[in-house]
Amino acid sequence: MSDLIKRSISLSGHRTSIALESEFWAVLDAMAQERNLSFAALIGKLDASRPPERPLASALRVAALQQALQQASDNS
Template sequence: MMSLIKRSVSLEGHATSVALEAEFWAALEANARQRRLSLAGLIGEIDSQRGDRPLASALRVWALLHQGLPEG
């Protein structure tokens, strides 16, 4: 069983908590580093485009769609 890691982030001045598996956090962190963004900056970008999808789901889907792909 995979355990969730909960982190707090500030999005548009509001604190929120997100719980994801370690593998998703690692993928998001790696992509943020590659793009020279903070993790909070990347999460903010994803949040602004997620529509009605819950944030944790949007982060997981984004990480899957962008794994190992160069941004450009």
């Protein structure tokens, strides 16, 4: 795993910073591209669908993991 990389994004009109490893950012970038969404739009959708008790960074890691597992399943 690599070091944490911070990205800043506006969610619901509020600026926030998220720190994730580069591997997670790569999967999230690919997810946005596959869904024809801007990166901010994808993060906004994931933010809106997460349970309120789950931190945003954790929700993004879970979404990236689920995407990677789905792709691995599709390729086997």
